[in-house]
Amino acid sequence: MALKAETHPIATSNDVVRVRQIVRAATIQLKFSLVEQTKFVTATSELARNTLEHGGGGWMTLEMVKNGLREGIKLTFRDNGPGIADIELALSEGYTSAGGMGLGLSGSKRLVNEFEITSELGQGTTVIVTRWK
Amino acid sequence: MSVFHQVVKANESAILVGWLKQMSASTRRGDLINDVDLKEQASEFLKLFTEACQKSSDVQSEAFASTQEFLAEIAKSRLEQGFSTSETAMFVLSLKQPIFSAIRDAFKANPSELVSEIWASGDLLDQLAMLTIDSAITIRELTISRQQEEMLELSTPVVKLWDGILALPLIGTLDSARTQVVMESLLSAIVETNSQIAIIDITGVPTVDTLVAQHLIKTITAARLMGADCYLSGIRPAIAQTIVHLGIELIDVQTKAKLSDAFALALQRLGKAVVTTKPSATSPAQGRNRVA
Numbered sequence: 208m209a210l211k212a213e214t215h216p217i218a219t220s221n222d223v224v225r226v227r228q229i230v231r232a233a234t235i236q237l238k239f240s241l242v243e244q245t246k247f248v249t250a251t252s253e254l255a256r257n258t259l260e261h262g263g264g265g266w267m268t269l270e271m272v273k274n275g276l277r278e279g280i281k282l283t284f285r286d287n288g289p290g291i292a293d294i295e296l297a298l299s300e301g302y303t304s305a306g307g308m309g310l311g312l313s314g315s316k317r318l319v320n321e322f323e324i325t326s327e328l329g330q331g332t333t334v335i336v337t338r339w340k
Numbered sequence: 341m342s343v344f345h346q347v348v349k350a351n352e353s354a355i356l357v358g359w360l361k362q363m364s365a366s367t368r369r370g371d372l373i374n375d376v377d378l379k380e381q382a383s384e385f386l387k388l389f390t391e392a393c394q395k396s397s398d399v400q401s402e403a404f405a406s407t408q409e410f411l412a413e414i415a416k417s418r419l420e421q422g423f424s425t426s427e428t429a430m431f432v433l434s435l436k437q438p439i440f441s442a443i444r445d446a447f448k449a450n451p452s453e454l455v456s457e458i459w460a461s462g463d464l465l466d467q468l469a470m471l472t473i474d475s476a477i478t479i480r481e482l483t484i485s486r487q488q489e490e491m492l493e494l495s496t497p498v499v500k501l502w503d504g505i506l507a508l509p510l511i512g513t514l515d516s517a518r519t520q521v522v523m524e525s526l527l528s529a530i531v532e533t534n535s536q537i538a539i540i541d542i543t544g545v546p547t548v549d550t551l552v553a554q555h556l557i558k559t560i561t562a563a564r565l566m567g568a569d570c571y572l573s574g575i576r577p578a579i580a581q582t583i584v585h586l587g588i589e590l591i592d593v594q595t596k597a598k599l600s601d602a603f604a605l606a607l608q609r610l611g612k613a614v615v616t617t618k619p620s621a622t623s624p625a626q627g628r629n630r631v632a
């Protein structure tokens with residue numbers, strides 16, 4: 208169940224900083240511990256930068272979600288970029304097509320509780336992550 | 341179509357006088373703008389406004405383009421002069437009163453026309469005031485985002501801690517082009533000061549992700565090629581855990597929790613030691629740290 212949803216554009220590297228601050232504020236609101244905050248904000252940073260750099264820009268939707276008594280934050284990163292041909296490859300540690308470290312996608316998967324990625328060539332990529340309190 | 345613009349035109353100078361009086365009563369800030377400028381702006385606006393009203397009653401139409409442009413200029417200069425948003429909007433709103441009284445005098449004999457002309461002119465002025473507020477807000481937002489950008493770009497100084505030891509205390513986000521600049525300045529400072537050790541302190545960096553890590557590793561590698569060792573300090577526990585989960589390995593990088601620990605290590609590496617000396621007779625200090 209979503210209690211609140213808001214969408215933010217990711218078009219410049221400043222937007223990456225901004226969505227990070229927005230997610231940080233949401234984690235504080237849910238009283239995440241400092242470690243949980245740092246992990247989720249770092250995952251946000253990786254996924255937002257992928258949206259910008261590999262997806263050519265897009266949006267992040269933030270939802271405050273509830274599952275029974277559990278509260279959490281669900282983020283959807285979506286772009287209309289080139290898509291990912293081989294998701295498994297993209298998720299393997301150290302794989303990069305752009306001279307990065309190739310750790311962003313695989314690493315952010317470990318920093319969240321739920322991770323879901325869909326991509327279609329020529330259509331774009333959507334990554335949905337959730338972290339529960 | 342309404343005809344109040346004819347009334348405005350016929351009574352232009354009286355309206356101008358009434359308007360300026362109205363502005364000095366409600367908003368005119370003698371401290372921020374002088375009478376001559378204000379009068380010039382007011383008569384220019386009145387001219388544009390009556391011209392536009394002859395052609396259209398829709399502020400979004402082509403006829404009002406120059407009026408809109410003029411108001412955007414007004415909003416910009418007012419904000420620069422220190423007026424508030426509502427004071428800026430009052431420039432337009434305070435024109436209502438003198439225009440209404442001119443219309444009232446002109447349509448004394450015809451109450452129904454009087455009402456519709458007042459309605460039409462009031463509506464137009466309200467819409468123009470809204471436009472002015474909108475431009476003022478847009479300008480404000482642009483200013484704020486520019487300031488935010490500037491804050492991100494704040495330069496980070498390279499400080500010399502001791503002969504042969506440099507420190508680079510990083511503060512803020514490391515996303516932008518600034519990282520490149522900061523790293524380059526560290527490398528050139530290493531050459532200039534002929535330092536053997538550089539301490540990069542990331543206490544002030546809120547998020548360390550793969551991009552930041554990559555920049556750090558590149559810098560450390562480049563420094564090493566130049567014969568200097570880099571220590572990384574200020575890695576908070578939460579960041580340390582996150583880095584591990586990301587899969588970033590900082591092997592070969594000397595890391596310390598605190599800048600002071602890294603400094604102590606650097607001194608040790610250079611064969612120096614911090615000793616506590618006994619308080620001297622002349623100095624009331626309880627003990628002084630001195631580098632031997």
Ligand SMILES: Nc1ncnc2c1ncn2[C@@H]1O[C@H](COP(=O)(O)OP(=O)(O)OP(=O)(O)O)[C@@H](O)[C@H]1O
Pocket residue numbers: 253257258261262286288289290291297298302303304305306307308309310311312313332550551
């Ligand atoms: N939104 C996206 N659209 C298209 N391709 C993507 C997207 N996200 C990731 N990829 C692909 O997956 C690869 C791996 O992504 P990952 O974030 O792990 O590494 P990276 O971005 O290359 O480097 P870094 O370690 O700095 O994040 C990318 O190099 C890119 O080819």
Ligand SMILES: [Mg+2]
Pocket residue numbers: 253256257307310311312
């Ligand atoms: Mg990445």
